Amino acid sequence: GAVVSQHxxxxxxxxxxxxxxxxxxxxxxxxxxxxxxxxxxxxLMLMATSNEGSxxxxxxxxxxxxxLINHASxxxxxxxxxxxxxxxxxxxxxxxxxxxxxxxxYFGPGTRLLVL
Amino acid sequence: xxxxxQPTEMTATEGAIVQINCTYQTSGFNGLFWxxxxxxxxxxxxxxxxxxxxxxxGRFSSFLSRSKGYSYLLLKELQMKDSASYLCAPxxxxxxxxxxxxxxxxxxx
Numbered sequence: 597g598a599v600v601s602q603h604x605x606x607x608x609x610x611x612x613x614x615x616x617x618x619x620x621x622x623x624x625x626x627x628x629x630x631x632x633x634x635x636x637x638x639x640l641m642l643m644a645t646s647n648e649g650s651x652x653x654x655x656x657x658x659x660x661x662x663x664l665i666n667h668a669s670x671x672x673x674x675x676x677x678x679x680x681x682x683x684x685x686x687x688x689x690x691x692x693x694x695x696x697x698x699x700x701x702y703f704g705p706g707t708r709l710l711v712l
Numbered sequence: 713x714x715x716x717x718q719p720t721e722m723t724a725t726e727g728a729i730v731q732i733n734c735t736y737q738t739s740g741f742n743g744l745f746w747x748x749x750x751x752x753x754x755x756x757x758x759x760x761x762x763x764x765x766x767x768x769x770g771r772f773s774s775f776l777s778r779s780k781g782y783s784y785l786l787l788k789e790l791q792m793k794d795s796a797s798y799l800c801a802p803x804x805x806x807x808x809x810x811x812x813x814x815x816x817x818x819x820x821x
Contacts, residue, residue: 703754
């Protein structure tokens with residue numbers, strides 16, 4: 597149980613294009629999903645918390661107009677990197693709260709983005 | 713402020729036991745998670761402690777002392793596949809996980 601999928605796993609795109617990443621909880625409903633970014637050899641950095649049916653809460657320093665988050669259903673959240681630039685190249689990982697007595701975050705496999 | 717302190721890197725031998733320590737300071741506390749992250753992959757959940765004491769789960773055990781702001785992850789019968797980073801992540805009063813850089817564990821034959 598508690599499986600989270602992400603698609604795509606790899607993206608290579610030209611500078612200026614927009615990239616959409618999907619995060620799905622496969623066998624549970626997630627009212628809350630999280631989007632992280634991780635640069636090589638650095639810690640996970642929380643970008644935003646996404647609640648189903650409401651606007652995402654962004655962390656300080658994360659541009660909400662650049663990183664668009666939509667949590668349309670209890671099993672799907674999407675992150676769109678708009679007008680991507682080389683500095684946006686990173687490992688993007690989503691996680692979903694399992695709910696229940698202990699709200700454990702289960703992570704998707706991550707999406708590696710390379711902007712040329 | 714909130715912070716986590718773990719050793720950056722540890723080395724151990726296959727078949728041995730290793731203990732990865734973590735001290736933390738958070739605004740409020742709602743438990744502590746340990747995750748394993750292999751290079752190039754996303755973290756996977758290992759354990760959760762909210763009460764003081766030791767939680768055992770197979771080869772892995774996790775300990776918590778809330779009064780000391782201290783936890784450790786104990787790995788027994790080490791296998792080569794245990795080579796990974798181990799992330800200690802306390803949960804603060806807002807139920808948000810606080811992440812450090814983790815401990816990179818290198819297992820040698």
